[in-house]
Amino acid sequence: MSYKAKFRVWRGESGEGKLEDFTVEVNEGEVVLDIIHRLQATQAPDLAVRWNCKAGKCGSCSVEINGKPRLSCMTRMSTFSEDEVITVTPMRTFPVIKDLVTDVSFNYEKARQIPSFTPPKDVKPGEYRMQQIDVERSQEFRKCIECFMCNNVCHVIRDHDENKQSFAGPRFLMRIAELDMHPYDVADRKDMAQEDHGLGYCNITKCCTEVCPEHIKITDNALIPMKERVVDRKYDPLVWLGNKIFKRSSSKTG
Amino acid sequence: MEIERQQFDVVVIGAGGAGLRAAIEARQQGKRTAILCKSLFGKAHTVMAEGGAAAAMGNVNSDDNWKVHFRDTMRGGKFLNNWRMAELHAKESPDRVWELEAWGALFDRTKDGKISQRNFGGHEYPRLAHVGDRTGLELIRTLQQRVVALQQEDAERTGDPEAYIKVFAEFTVTRLLKDGDAIAGAFGYWRENGTLVVFEAPAVVLATGGIGKSYVVTSNSWEYTGDGHALALLAGAKLINMEFIQFHPTGMVWPPSVRGILVTESVRGDGGVLRNSEGKRFMFDYIPEVFKDKYATTEEEGDRWYTDQANNRRPPELLPRDEVARAINSEVKAGRGSPQGGVFLDVSTRLPAAEIVRRLPSMHHQFKELADVDITKEPMQVGPTCHYIMGGVEVEADTGAAAVPGLFAAGEVSGGMHGSNRLGGNSLSDLLVFGRRAGAGAAAYVDRLATRPKISDEAVEAARQEALAPLERTGENPYELHQELQRSMNELVGIIRTSREVSEALGVVGKLRARAKNVGAAGGRIYNPGWHLALDLRNMLLVSECVARAALIREESRGGHTRDDFPVMSPDWRRKLLVCSASEDGQDVTVEEQVQPAMRDDLIVLFDRDELKKYLTEEELADFDAVAKEAS
Numbered sequence A: 001m002s003y004k005a006k007f008r009v010w011r012g013e014s015g016e017g018k019l020e021d022f023t024v025e026v027n028e029g030e031v032v033l034d035i036i037h038r039l040q041a042t043q044a045p046d047l048a049v050r051w052n053c054k055a056g057k058c059g060s061c062s063v064e065i066n067g068k069p070r071l072s073c074m075t076r077m078s079t080f081s082e083d084e085v086i087t088v089t090p091m092r093t094f095p096v097i098k099d100l101v102t103d104v105s106f107n108y109e110k111a112r113q114i115p116s117f118t119p120p121k122d123v124k125p126g127e128y129r130m131q132q133i134d135v136e137r138s139q140e141f142r143k144c145i146e147c148f149m150c151n152n153v154c155h156v157i158r159d160h161d162e163n164k165q166s167f168a169g170p171r172f173l174m175r176i177a178e179l180d181m182h183p184y185d186v187a188d189r190k191d192m193a194q195e196d197h198g199l200g201y202c203n204i205t206k207c208c209t210e211v212c213p214e215h216i217k218i219t220d221n222a223l224i225p226m227k228e229r230v231v232d233r234k235y236d237p238l239v240w241l242g243n244k245i246f247k248r249s250s251s252k253t254g
Numbered sequence B: 001m002e003i004e005r006q007q008f009d010v011v012v013i014g015a016g017g018a019g020l021r022a023a024i025e026a027r028q029q030g031k032r033t034a035i036l037c038k039s040l041f042g043k044a045h046t047v048m049a050e051g052g053a054a055a056a057m058g059n060v061n062s063d064d065n066w067k068v069h070f071r072d073t074m075r076g077g078k079f080l081n082n083w084r085m086a087e088l089h090a091k092e093s094p095d096r097v098w099e100l101e102a103w104g105a106l107f108d109r110t111k112d113g114k115i116s117q118r119n120f121g122g123h124e125y126p127r128l129a130h131v132g133d134r135t136g137l138e139l140i141r142t143l144q145q146r147v148v149a150l151q152q153e154d155a156e157r158t159g160d161p162e163a164y165i166k167v168f169a170e171f172t173v174t175r176l177l178k179d180g181d182a183i184a185g186a187f188g189y190w191r192e193n194g195t196l197v198v199f200e201a202p203a204v205v206l207a208t209g210g211i212g213k214s215y216v217v218t219s220n221s222w223e224y225t226g227d228g229h230a231l232a233l234l235a236g237a238k239l240i241n242m243e244f245i246q247f248h249p250t251g252m253v254w255p256p257s258v259r260g261i262l263v264t265e266s267v268r269g270d271g272g273v274l275r276n277s278e279g280k281r282f283m284f285d286y287i288p289e290v291f292k293d294k295y296a297t298t299e300e301e302g303d304r305w306y307t308d309q310a311n312n313r314r315p316p317e318l319l320p321r322d323e324v325a326r327a328i329n330s331e332v333k334a335g336r337g338s339p340q341g342g343v344f345l346d347v348s349t350r351l352p353a354a355e356i357v358r359r360l361p362s363m364h365h366q367f368k369e370l371a372d373v374d375i376t377k378e379p380m381q382v383g384p385t386c387h388y389i390m391g392g393v394e395v396e397a398d399t400g401a402a403a404v405p406g407l408f409a410a411g412e413v414s415g416g417m418h419g420s421n422r423l424g425g426n427s428l429s430d431l432l433v434f435g436r437r438a439g440a441g442a443a444a445y446v447d448r449l450a451t452r453p454k455i456s457d458e459a460v461e462a463a464r465q466e467a468l469a470p471l472e473r474t475g476e477n478p479y480e481l482h483q484e485l486q487r488s489m490n491e492l493v494g495i496i497r498t499s500r501e502v503s504e505a506l507g508v509v510g511k512l513r514a515r516a517k518n519v520g521a522a523g524g525r526i527y528n529p530g531w532h533l534a535l536d537l538r539n540m541l542l543v544s545e546c547v548a549r550a551a552l553i554r555e556e557s558r559g560g561h562t563r564d565d566f567p568v569m570s571p572d573w574r575r576k577l578l579v580c581s582a583s584e585d586g587q588d589v590t591v592e593e594q595v596q597p598a599m600r601d602d603l604i605v606l607f608d609r610d611e612l613k614k615y616l617t618e619e620e621l622a623d624f625d626a627v628a629k630e631a632s
């Protein structure tokens, strides 16, 4: 059942580093993270890897396996052939701290720039009434485990540090959509999505959707509808007028 | 290297449900608050909780109220619970859940638009607020986003988002620091670069979660090395109920690398049944005397219960966890287990495939991805896994205050609330209720202080040396020690215990503690997991010793403590709590018996005499009779 696999793991600190070769035992049913742990326990005790739940629930263990963003705790060794060399590297879009661990603070900064849930002032806790069908759209986005692989893969920032300033990435554009679709949120998020968080940079390539381990339809269900809402707003003369007169309309479209 | 210094009013250690709720409270009370956690922000172990948060909102069955919830909780804990905590918990959970909704949480809904509630083991009515089977994620994300909302408010007010609440993620605390008897701060290191930091703060809230990583088969993540339990002990606080560990009946058993990962109880709450290799629904054979009148005795009645709860009793698959775990253990031991050493848990024949995917999406995903099993077509194989520790820091119910002034604890690291066994769903609500109370307790304590405590240079120097020591040694491999500890605890202080095996475990732990002094960590201070584990070992060993010592002393079986040599529950033992304390250097652990105060009169009369007589001594029953007479 068990065999020896060939692993190439990126090792190094800050900017410096290189791929190191390892030969390591693999047993039935194991995932890539198990193999990294075996390397730690037997050959490289200071090999840095981030993980927590080992059950695909926390989004800590994102790395790139043979160039593809993956959760290492959910990538089974049986998806590779026994003689394949498996290359494990850190996420490319974020600066490396050490080995497979990257500095993902970009994501936390973006999270803080998005205005929080804004319910009407007069609804008290316990008084919320929402139908299942009305919460489902936002619930899909709240399945997000913040693995940041969608932000890692999006070409707008993947090799373009210069865009990081003005682009929140799919994860946080989706957060804006989530709040915009929340039945009780009264903030106006359309202009903000476009102007402050770079929704316009997204040219709907769907790479983010493809890597999402939660299978959230980021592009189809969050980004495209959000773009439509922005467009509706721009060309709807009534809304435009409303905005002019009352500064900010709190009415929601859609 | 320089030691960094930080000053705060309240330092919260832990960013799970309890820690975040405590920090939010402290900040809302105007205190400058730090949140310290070992993982990234938003990834604490709470994220893994699946089934839901128990709160008697009465949305699905309007007969539910705090008294029913209180009774269920006490029953589940076999009446060993700190009844004041159980009371506060039952009364305040609904408000804490509703508050989450006002902060943006989106729970699943009932037809009339309220928060939906699901059935769970030991809860008389549908009571768990939930979001599919990812309730913990919703809870932690909502609290995380609430922290961000407060930071945005503070940015607007002061220009600095971190003026009043600041998160230090991937930071590990290794020591609490004191000034005389009272807390003065905390000491630890950044995982990212190994920099050491002293936090100066008059109040510290421990919210570090559990201890599962001392066992091989566990549903717990790497964070669960019992740090908070150990930090409290070393600071002079006391731990209670450490012998009570919950083995969740249903963990995955195959493949080996995922052994222990949780299979949520909602599978059974939503209709899943347990069968042995003979195809028999064996739980009907394991209904204990104390629960005989509350559970269905035939499959037909059990099945009817899912659609008509008023006229039928619930199926025994939904007995409290300790009962189900022991039953599975016995079936496997009797040779009626599944091929991979568990039993069968089946929903595939009970619900339509689409319904299974809708109600149990993570379970469907988890089995498909990790075990190549499609739970809509075939049964799962499951077995017990170390899941939750009922024991923890002894605290004052109303404020979360520990015996050391300035020290507070909430969540899984605290003890008492769940008695000898926790009901599913009662942890998430516990985190919210007592997280808030501990945050408020800490804030009030800071307000009462006349002067700020000071940290001595010697204390900092000792903490520094202790933290760096493994890096300066070329000793044993910490991973090997850890594995030995895990195997021994699993085998010798597991679900079923005997005096001989527990004594043997104590011997092993003693030897491992001696060896741990020589553990070395190769490599430097930057994100070095070998070093981190070497430091965590101290905590796991100390906590394991507490568990084993208490387990040896308690000569009865109750909840999460089953002694093969003392198989029955004893009313005399019910009133006794086992309290662990340690010498300052952590070398000596002592366990003492302490009497649990009698339940308040207005609470005890909520129970029937017939039920109480299964738990209380004759003397206590006589007291009850007097109270009941007066009340009537």
Ligand SMILES: Cc1cc2nc3c(=O)[nH]c(=O)nc-3n(C[C@H](O)[C@H](O)[C@H](O)COP(=O)(O)OP(=O)(O)OC[C@H]3O[C@@H](n4cnc5c(N)ncnc54)[C@H](O)[C@@H]3O)c2cc1C
Binding pocket: B013, B014, B015, B016, B017, B018, B019, B036, B037, B038, B039, B044, B045, B046, B047, B048, B049, B050, B051, B052, B053, B054, B135, B136, B171, B172, B173, B174, B188, B207, B208, B209, B210, B219, B220, B221, B223, B227, B228, B262, B387, B388, B410, B411, B412, B413, B424, B425, B426, B427, B428, B429, B431
């Ligand atoms: C798989 C699974 C499913 C569950 N499902 C449910 C459920 O459906 N309902 C329910 O009620 N309960 C459930 N539970 C139990 C419940 O999730 C936990 O008891 C609860 O989340 C614990 O929360 P906490 O806030 O006490 O700690 P945690 O969420 O565990 O957080 C602990 C925090 O402390 C930090 N920490 C620890 N040590 C240190 C240190 N030395 N320095 C700095 N920081 C430190 C950690 O980094 C982390 O941030 C489940 C548990 C598991 C494992």
Ligand code: SF4
Binding pocket: A153, A154, A155, A156, A169, A170, A201, A202, A203, A204, A205, A206, A207, A208, A209, A219, A223
């Ligand atoms: S769809 Fe948009 S956000 Fe997603 S990867 Fe493509 S450009 Fe980026």
Ligand code: SF4
Binding pocket: A059, A143, A144, A145, A146, A147, A148, A149, A150, A151, A170, A171, A174, A208, A211, A212, A213, A214, A215, A216, A218
């Ligand atoms: S949307 Fe999906 S890919 Fe992006 S962070 Fe969330 S879980 Fe990860």
Ligand code: FES
Binding pocket: A050, A051, A052, A053, A054, A055, A056, A057, A058, A059, A060, A061, A062, A071, A072, A073, A074
């Ligand atoms: S470790 Fe949590 S998702 Fe992989």
